[in-house]
Amino acid sequence: MDERRIHLKVNGKQYEEMAETRLTLVDFLREKLGLTGTHIGCEHGVCGACTVLVNGAAIRSCLMFAVQADQAEIATVESLARDGSLHPLQQAFWEHHALQCGFCTPGFLMTAYAFLQENHSPSADEIRVAISGNLCRCTGYENIIKAIRAASPDMKGDTLTTDQSC
Amino acid sequence: MKPAPFQYHDPRTVDEAVSLLDELGDDAKVLAGGQSLVPMMNFRLARPSHLVDINRVSSLDHVRKDNHSLVIGALARQRTIEFSELAKLHNPLLIEASHHIGHPAIRNRGTVCGSLAHADPAAEWPALALVMDATLVAQSRRGQRRIPATEFFTSYFSTCLEPRELLVEVHVPALPSGAGFSFLEISRRHGDFALVGAAVWLTADHSGICTNCGIALAGVGSCAVRAHAAEQRLQGERLSDSIFAEVANSIPEELDPTSDLHASAEYRRKVAGVIVRRALGVAAERIRKS
Numbered sequence: 001m002d003e004r005r006i007h008l009k010v011n012g013k014q015y016e017e018m019a020e021t022r023l024t025l026v027d028f029l030r031e032k033l034g035l036t037g038t039h040i041g042c043e044h045g046v047c048g049a050c051t052v053l054v055n056g057a058a059i060r061s062c063l064m065f066a067v068q069a070d071q072a073e074i075a076t077v078e079s080l081a082r083d084g085s086l087h088p089l090q091q092a093f094w095e096h097h098a099l100q101c102g103f104c105t106p107g108f109l110m111t112a113y114a115f116l117q118e119n120h121s122p123s124a125d126e127i128r129v130a131i132s133g134n135l136c137r138c139t140g141y142e143n144i145i146k147a148i149r150a151a152s153p154d155m156k157g158d159t160l161t162t163d164q165s166c
Numbered sequence: 167m168k169p170a171p172f173q174y175h176d177p178r179t180v181d182e183a184v185s186l187l188d189e190l191g192d193d194a195k196v197l198a199g200g201q202s203l204v205p206m207m208n209f210r211l212a213r214p215s216h217l218v219d220i221n222r223v224s225s226l227d228h229v230r231k232d233n234h235s236l237v238i239g240a241l242a243r244q245r246t247i248e249f250s251e252l253a254k255l256h257n258p259l260l261i262e263a264s265h266h267i268g269h270p271a272i273r274n275r276g277t278v279c280g281s282l283a284h285a286d287p288a289a290e291w292p293a294l295a296l297v298m299d300a301t302l303v304a305q306s307r308r309g310q311r312r313i314p315a316t317e318f319f320t321s322y323f324s325t326c327l328e329p330r331e332l333l334v335e336v337h338v339p340a341l342p343s344g345a346g347f348s349f350l351e352i353s354r355r356h357g358d359f360a361l362v363g364a365a366v367w368l369t370a371d372h373s374g375i376c377t378n379c380g381i382a383l384a385g386v387g388s389c390a391v392r393a394h395a396a397e398q399r400l401q402g403e404r405l406s407d408s409i410f411a412e413v414a415n416s417i418p419e420e421l422d423p424t425s426d427l428h429a430s431a432e433y434r435r436k437v438a439g440v441i442v443r444r445a446l447g448v449a450a451e452r453i454r455k456s
Contacts, residue, residue: 002173021174021217024208043167044205045272057245057274063204064275067174068221111271132356133269 006070010035011079011160019066026050028066029076037077037106041135048134051107052076053160058114077106079160080113088158089113092151093144100138108134112148116155124149169207176219180305183220184332188307190216192329197221198240201268201276202284226334231256235301235337244273244281256340257298259347259367263290266349269357282318283333285325285389288359290349292319292390297365297382300338304331319389342378344456345369346449350441351384354428360385361429362437366445368400370453376400381413381442386423386434393420396442405450414443 002021007014010033017032024043029035029052041049043062050061053075080087086094089109099105108131115122115130122130127145136144175194177183187194195214197203198221206212220226220240227241229250236257238247247253248264267273267281267290281291282302295302295315302313304327311331318325327333341347351363363384369377379400381393396413403409418435425431 002171004174020171022169022171024168024204027168043208045201045268048269048271051271058271059274060201060271062208063200065174065200065204065219067176068200068219115270129356130270133271 004067004070006067008069008072008074010074011076021065021067023066024062025052025054025064025066025069025074026061028069029061029074032066035076035078039103039106041103041107046135047104047107048111048131049104049107051110051134053110053114056114056117058111075110075160077109080109088154089116089148089151092147092154096143096147096150098139098144098147099136104134104136104138108136108144112144112151113155113160116148116152117158119152120156121152122149167208169204170210170213172214173216174219175216176222178222178224180223180225180332180334183218183223184305184307184330186216186218187330187332190218194218194329196283196332198280198283199243199276200280201272202280202286220332229253231340232337235339236260237335237337238278239335240277240279240333242278244268244276244278245270247278248273257338259298259341259349259365260294260338262347263294263349263365266290266351266353266357266360266363272357279333279336282336283325283327285319285323286359287319287322287387287389288361288363288385289390290351290360290363290365290384293363293365293382293384294349295336295338296390296392297367297380298338298341299380300336302333303335303337304328305334306331310334316392321388341367342369344453346451346453346456348445348448348452350445350448352437352441362386362434362441364438364441364445366442366449368405368446368449368453370405370450374405376403376405381417381446383417383421383438383442386421386438388424391421393417393442395420400446405446405453407447410443410446410450413446414439417442 039049041047194216197219226239228239300315347367351360368379417439423431423434
């Protein structure tokens with residue numbers, strides 16, 4: 001078995017783990033680190049459920065091997081809420097009924113988070129393009145668009161957890 | 167839905183990478199952005215014994231200007247081109263095409279050279295390479311060779327790259343000064359591969375006569391296609407909607423697409439003409455406005 005020792009920071013916490021080189025980042029996060037907030041959907045980069053931030057950029061964690069994240073900084077959906085309070089983006093999803101079953105939600109949140117870092121006052125159409133790589137079978141997307149739009153003013157200057165252990 | 171086991175290699179230099187490819191031969195695959203290779207590995211459609219991951223070869227992570235070309239290194243991501251000031255200045259066609267490639271999360275990882283080496287005939291980059299007469303640079307232990315885009319793509323997902331070669335960069339000529347351009351595609355959903363895509367640029371003299379042009383199509387056969395007959399028909403003509411319609415009408419007979427689950431050959435032929443007409447219209451409008 002081809003294994004490597006990897007060092008990486010996830011949601012502000014430093015980890016050192018052995019990983020088989022064929023282990024995808026999403027499986028590593030869920031199985032090795034117990035961070036099951038990131039969901040596995042299609043496993044071929046189509047559904048967006050496994051979206052996480054690697055060094056600040058949204059990526060599909062099913063299309064990256066854990067070994068490739070050696071020395072990287074990763075943020076998952078678990079980094080959003082702080083001290084038991086929902087992040088403004090999560091709060092907006094709650095208030096606008098932007099989820100039903102919730103399976104796709106971690107991917108939408110991380111995709112929207114990265115997008116709102118680049119665009120502080122997006123139009124509905126810009127949001128549609130931004131989330132076009134994420135699939136949701138429950139909501140019909142309209143409430144997700146409303147929620148992202150509603151959260152956008154609260155996102156200026158937002159930074160994700162870098163020092164809290166979670 | 168999990169990849170088969172493989173031996174992982176992460177070279178730090180091009181020399182190390184090509185030495186590995188030389189030693190491992192057919193058993194190795196190069197991993198760059200992984201946005202096409204890893205899905206195939208997850209499905210076990212690809213089961214390489216060795217992966218040579220070039221993500222830590224920092225010398226390949228560049229986009230620079232060299233004479234009249236943009237030089238895009240093997241690690242330059244699609245997202246880098248999308249936001250590249252050099253591309254904006256010298257070849258905005260590349261940026262326009264970028265927006266059609268997958269989604270931001272895919273473009274954050276996927277690379278230009280990876281898309282070229284993967285050679286999906288419905289992808290954007292093979293058509294861009296053809297329409298701009300790009301040159302691809304392959305390196306092996308024996309040295310480098312420069313391959314014109316016209317010779318690079320050989321069939322579906324096939325190129326003339328040897329197993330022991332690494333595609334290290336692509337040289338994409340700048341658009342001629344004052345050129346109009348457009349990239350359009352029809353797909354079922356935003357970010358999907360094109361059913362048909364068109365990459366177009368053209369130049370005109372002060373009286374509106376077309377002096378030069380390029381027209382290439384994606385999704386209409388085993389490789390991206392350059393529409394030479396249509397280009398010749400347009401050169402020397404005054405830019406107008408009627409000549410664009412005439413050129414567009416000649417497009418279907420230049421193409422030999424296949425039918426698949428997504429669209430029939432007949433549909434692809436017809437749509438190819440329609441989007442070439444639209445793309446030429448957009449390109450001409452840009453010349454007028456510039």
